[in-house]
Amino acid sequence: MNFSAVGAAVSEALTLASFIGIGGGVLLGYIVGVIPGLSRSVAISIAIPMTFYMSPFIAISFLIGLSKGTAAGSAVSAILLNAPGEASSAATALDGYPMAKQGKPKTALQIGLIASVLGDILATIILIFVAIPFARVALLFGPYEMAAILAFALVFIAGLSGGNIFKGLAAGGLGIFLGTIGLDNQTGLPRLTFGYTELMDGMPLIAVAIGTLALSEMFVQSEKLRYDRANMSVALKKDSTDRITWPIFRNILPTILRGTGVGTFVGALPGLGPSVGSFMSYGMAQKAAKDPETFGKGNPKGIAASESADNAVIPAALIPLFGLGIPGNVSAALLIGAFAIHGITVGPLLLRDNPELLYSIFAGMILASVIMLALGWFGLMFFAQITRVPPHVVIPIVIFFCLAGMMLQGYGTFGLIILMAFALLGYLMKKYDYSFVTFLVAFIITPMLELNLRQSIILSRGNVAILLDRPIALIFIACTALALITLIIRTFRTDKAAAGAPTSE
C-alpha cells in the first residue's frame, strides 16, 4: 500500500471543504430519505448537476454521503409513518412502527441509526480491504475477460433486479440500443443520431437518469395521490425512558454484525439491491431468534437486522464498481456517470492512475458515516418533523429541480424534450414492471462493453478458439449461459405458479 498516498488522502478528507461537501450530502440525503417516495436514485440523479462545480473528490464523496444519508433517513419515515422512504426500509417498518406505536419511537429511531452507522462503517472497511486487491487482479484482465464479465453482470442484473428475466432482458436490450447512440468510436461517424447534432455525444446521461428515475417517479407519485393522501406520523415526545440503553445495544449487536455480513454479501453481487439484503437479514434474524413470534410486533432486533443490512449494501455495491468498473445497482451506475462528468474512468484503472482519489473517497466514506451518526443523533426531532411534509408539496419542487438540473447541464430545450421522453419511458417501465435498473445499467456500460467486444474481435481476428487460452473469459461465458438458462426456468416456474393462483383481472 502506498502510505504517502493514504496520508494525503486522509488529510484531504479532513479539510473544511470536505466536511461541508460530505456533511451537506449526508444532510440532504437524510432529508430526502425521510420523505416517503423520494428514493436514493432520485436524490443522486437530481444532485449530480449540483456537483459540477465541486472537485472530483468532494463531488463523489458528496454523492456517496447522499446515498448513505438516504439509507439512514428512510428508516425515520418507516418507523414514524409506517411508510418507508425506500423499499429497502420496508422491513424496518415491520418492527419499527409497532415499537413507535408502543410509545418508544425515539428508541426505535436510535436503534435504526446505530445499526445503520455500524453496518455502514464495517462494510466500508470491508470495501477498502477487498476492492484494492480486487482491482489489482482486475488490472490483469484483457478485453476478452472484461467483455465476458460485463455480459455476465448484465444478465445477472436483468434476472435478479426484477421478477421476470424476459422483461429484464428487454429493458437491457433497450438500454444497449440507446447506449450506442452518438459518434462511433471506430469510424468517427454519427450513429443513430437521426441528423441531430445534439446527439453526437450520445444520449445525455443526465437526461436519461433524471427522466427515468426522478421525473417519472414524481409522475407515479402524483398518480398515487388520487388514491392515497394519508400522512399519519407518530409524534416524538420528551420521555427520559424512551432511549437506547446498554442492555438493548448488547442485545442487538450480534444481529447488527449478522446484518452487516448479509448486506455486504448481497451488495457485492450485481443486481441484488438493498431490499433483498434487508429482507434476507430480517428473515435470518427472525430464524435465529429465541422469540421469533415477537418479530413484527416491535422487536428491536428486527429494526437492527434490516437497517444494518440496508446500509451495508451501499459500500459493498462499490466493490464491483471500484474493482471491475461494473455498477451493481442504479446508485453505482449513477456514480459512474458522475465520475465520467469529472473526467475520471472508474474501475481498476482508477487504482493505477489515480490512487490518491480512491483513498480520499474511502476516507470520505468513513467521514460520512461519522457525520451520519452525529446528524442522526442530534437531529432526530428535526427529521421527525420532516415526515409530516405531505407528498403533494414535494412533487412540484422535485419536478422543478429535475428541469433546473437539465438547464444547469446546458442542454436547452432539446435536452428537456429528451428528459420528458425518458420520464415517459421510466413511467411506463415502472407501470408495466420492466426493470429500469437493468435499462440504466445497460445504457451506462454499453460503451465499455462495445469497446471490449471490438478489441476482442480485432485481437482474435474473429477466431473463437482463442477463448480456450483465456480461462477466466471462458468461465464467465459459461456462467452467463448458465445464469440465463436458470433464470429463464425460474421465470417460467414463477409464472406457472402465478397462473394457478386466482387473478384480479
Next chain:
Amino acid sequence: MPRSDFWSGLAVAGFGLLALLWMIPNYAGTNPFARMPPGLVPSIGAWAMVICGGIIAAKGLIQMLRAGHAPFTADLHWGAVAWAAWPFAYVAVAIWFMSFIKITWFGAFLIGGMLVLLGERRWWMILGCSVVPVVLLYILSVYMMRTGVV
C-alpha cells in the same frame, strides 16, 4: 397482468423490429473494413427486445386465452387516465415555456400552479414552497456554479 404483458410485450417487440428493419440499416452507418460493423451492438439490443418482447406478448396472450380474458375489451377509466396524464401535460407546457423564458423567472409559478392543482390551498405554504427552491437555484447557478441565470 396478462393483458398488460401482452400489450407491453407487443410494443417492445415492435420497437425492436422497427430498430432492426429501419433505424439500424439507415442510421447506424457502415464500415466495410471493420471486423465489427457499427450496427452490431445496436442489433444485439434490438434482437433482445424482439425476442423477449415476443415471448412476453405470447405468454400474456396464452394466459389470457386460458383464463378466458378478451384482450381488446379492457375498460379504460378515463378519470384515472386523465389524472395520470395531466402532470405530463403540465410539464410539457412548462418545457414549451422554457424555450422562451428562463426557468428561474417562472419557476415559482411552475411550482405554485402545480401545488394548487394538487390541492394545496394554504397561501403561505404555496408562497414558501414556490419561492425558496427558485432562490436556491439562483444561488447555485449564479454564485456557486457561476453559469449565470438558467
